[in-house]
Amino acid sequence: MNGIGPARRDRWPKLIPVGYSGLLAVLIVGPLLGPGYLLLRDAVSTPRSYLADSELGLGDAAPRAVPQDALLAVLSPIIDGGLIVKGILVVALWAAGYGAAVLARELLRVSTGPQLVAVTVALWNPYVAERLLQGHWSLLTGYAALPWTALAAYRIRKRNTPDRTNTRTRSASWAALAACFAAAGLTPTGALLAGCTAVVLIGRRNLLATLALLLAASAPWLTATALSGAGSEPSDPAGIAAFAARAEPALSTLGSLAGLGGIWNVDSVPNSRTTPLALVGTALLLILVATGIRATATADTDRDSVRIRRALLILAAAAVVLPALGATSWGMSVMEWLVAHVPGTGLLRDTQKYVALAMPAYALCAAAGCRTLATWFTAHGAATTSSTEPSAHNSRTTVMSLTAAVFIALLMLPLFDLTWGVGNALRPVHYPVGWQQVAERIDGPGDIAVLPGGMFRKFPYSGRAPVLDPAARMLPRDVLQTGELPVHGRTVAGEGARARDVETLLLHGGSAQQLANLDVGWVLVERTTPGPLGESKTTLAQLEPIYADSQLALYRVPGATDHRAESHISQRVIAYAAHILWAALLVGGLLLALISRVAPDGRAVSSAPPSTR
Template sequence: MGFLFRALPWFLGALAAVAALGPALGPGYVLRYDMVFVPDLSLATVLAGADGFPRAMPSDAVVAALSLVLPGDVVQSLALAAVFVLGFVGAFRILSGAVRAAGGPDVVGAVAGAAAGLSYVWNPFVAERLLLGQWAVLLGYAGLPWVLAAVVRASTEPASRGLAGTLRALIPAAVGGFSSVALSALTAGPQALLGPRRWRTAGLLVVALVLVSLPWLVPSLTSGATTDPAGVEAFAARADTPFGVLGSLLLSGGVWNAGAVPPGYGEPVAAAARALLVAVSLAGWVWWARRHRPAMAAGLSVAAVAGTTIALAGATGPGREVLTALIGWWPGFGLLRDGQLYVAPLALLQALGSGAVLVWLLRGFSEDARRGSGPSRNVSEVGLVRTMVAVFVALGPVVVLPGLAWGAGGGLVPVDYPREWTRAQEAVAADPGSGAVLVLPWSAYRGVEWSGRPVVVLDPATRLFDRRTVWNDDLRVGTPDGGTVVVAGEDARAREAARLLEPDPRTGMPTADPGEWAEILSSLGVSHVAVSAPVDNRFSSDFPGLEMVVQGDDMTLLEVRDQHMNVDKEGISGLEVTGGLVTVGAIIWSMARSGSSLGFQRPQPRTDRGARKEIPK
């Protein structure tokens, strides 16, 4: 029975993953917005990075390492499934552990835990981030329950064991990167400061966060990247329900990109049902916090309020001014631009509240049975109401958000890369030189014609090759009033390429004199040009100094002849290598040192006072 109880959440989490992802778990690559997996992603190129902020570190490095032993599409399927499994199990075990600590039966803990787990992985936040392709962010989101529980434990354990447990819980955030680490800090930080032995616990959390951040923190300090304050307006939370921006955020929605809203969500009936479910879950959280006084009640409540405040800031005039000033003072505050990201702690609070409602309802059934109440009309009516509420809370997340089911309503469909793409990849890999690859058209996001259906995605050619790519990392975002905000990119070489090549804003192709292309490309250290779109058959003949290597309907690869280039730096700096090795070593030590598992901890006595060119819309 013990084994079955431990295995149950993993099985249910896997079931939720299959129900949500469906065809996305099959053969092929799911391409959508920021989600770009390619065959044989180059680990060396990922580690070498570029001139901008290392946003894809270390998630791309982990994908590249796994791709050495597994096909790229299998790695993608595992990453997507891990979001649902880890998130479900984390929320499940907090609730079930709470019931067990209070002396409740395992059956009640299992039902309540399942409700919490389903609510945590099946909500607008998960659906919208998934449709944005932000799998790495969602992996960090899935780890939040584990991090929160680890911090609760760390306040009562020896320092070394507490640090090891916190490091181990932060592994999903370590893979997810800087946004995931920020969410972990927001969710667990208040708990560390409000729980027992607050300063020691907070210190352990800070040390753990710094250790898992080294792979992206170290290169960011030397990249010289800047953050465009225009992103504050572009990435501000927006209303995706009839309840305005604040109401949408409280329902854990409000993403800035209208193309990431799941099918059917935001319609008045669905939004009203979601609002009712959220209200019930918040009531459950209040009841649970007041009645059972869980150790994480105050900390998670503060985190949820703080996160919602941050999420709302960019949608208000004064808030935008503050965020713009902060980013102008230090680019690191660019983390706060994507406001809706910070409702993640609120989503966890609501999920645990849903589980608490099930605890209350099941306790009511048990009390009726103990009293031996007969089949009176009043008792029957009360039982019917309780049953209806229990079913609504348990299954409501799926019922009110069917647009997440089976590949997000068809939004996540795997495709195969055309043969000419893999030929281009092989041709560049066979070149002994070290020049970069210029990716055209000059647009970050494109409509991929060969996908078989309309889809907007970060140009996969930017990840395809085993060397540095130069591409337009500017982001054009449509605004609700029909305008466009351009968020400047962070790659210095890309800015120089745009200045010299003068790309046409309409076509994304350079307008510079074709006779000067070879010289310009050589000065940029570019040895190849990859055009990931159909071109005219005479395309290469128009550009002296460039030789056709691969030509197909969807990919053209040109090589620069007689190059005298500024060759890229090989490898990565010793400081960056050291940072990565320290993180890996810390994680290995934590897994060897920590013998505990995620579990709910009851409050301990306190010794101190607590408290085409495509534009994403």
């Protein structure tokens, strides 16, 4: 070790959280890394997707997957779409864990052991498990951006103090915030998560610039909402009760949310969370977090760090309490009124999503608690150890490592089935070759209607859970979808009015000319999934068969044309510009942050003193 300089020796401990975060990410998604595609509930990855109107958010439905779908449509002709989704998911999980470690290192100045505890809190929790089982892979990019957003806000606040005027590091901090907003903005909910975090932490003097940056990063879905008008209509109030947070076994709704669980869909919950382990895991998590609350909120010489930490604690409390209030009868009444009368508030109906805002504070508190207990154990055991400095240092290191190991074990064991694809639920699927054959034969005008009715499917190759119809991402024309969601025996209405008209027409055996009048040029029948077919045979008999196998049948609607208004071309141009702006913030922000944080002599710029504890 004599040949290794002090700078390089200091670098090695910082690399341990990098590797540990990657290890946990791979351990979580393990089975998915094999050949095949993610197809589970709301998650749909396909070999290739196409840049149709729906991918730009200009279809009938609200732009909930913008710019996610456009990104896949642009990249999948170059890189297999399944690989892109897997890559984004693994990077998001890794970034969530490593971001929590860096946040703990800079705000608390903790050593490697507590940083690994922060990584574990960020990755090994019910929120990650439930959102993976629900298929919300892109939401996890917003979740991953939260510790990095908090870190960028902290650095911006520090750079604004009189003794911190370095232009390079200030530019790096703003660039990092732009990249965080863009990464989180892969979905609208992710943008709201990162935006809430930044607004709470950034400070008044930086607020206007932060809001402008957030609006720019959210341009794809904001623009699509304004152009299409789909998301500007009030949502179905029935969605509030259907998507309200849920109490887990032996826990109240508040307790489930405090434990980072409580998703509305009981089928998207790991098996361990349906047993008394839900209570055990929640209790252990909250106890470990509680051990560090005081240390996290305690003042030190860095006033900006203290303000950020206290604001994160307040944000965490709100992220738990408000969704719990939203699940009460009067809370649901308030939310139902909002979604029925205020356009756009449908984004708030799945309130459990927003418990993600508690993660950065939880990670900090657990890391601080680990250090506090290790310090206490060291102090009370000092009398039995040698007083020589090397021996005392080794003793402190050993105690810190053992304490961190105990914390990590207590966090992981109650949720043991998060391992290897959440109990092997994240298994890749393989599509029949018929999908490619159908996509190649769709070469004329008109949108695509799909039978059976409904948006969710159960294919022989997709497993037991219902999955979102892959046709919308597999085929080169817009696929009409009603947006209706079956939840707990009820149906939550969607925004796809034309799709509902077309589906009703097919199920009642309408004529081919009626379909053509609704700009439908193709009808796809998915033969191996249950669902209503009604009198659609009468309609199909009037259409031109194009392709058929045991899985799929494709029909052409005679006389179909595209009736697009001239203004539609300008809408696409505006949507393209919004997506380009988003991509520029993502790529440019990352590059500028990396370049700006490297000093002219090639050494990384550090914004925090080295860890001494």
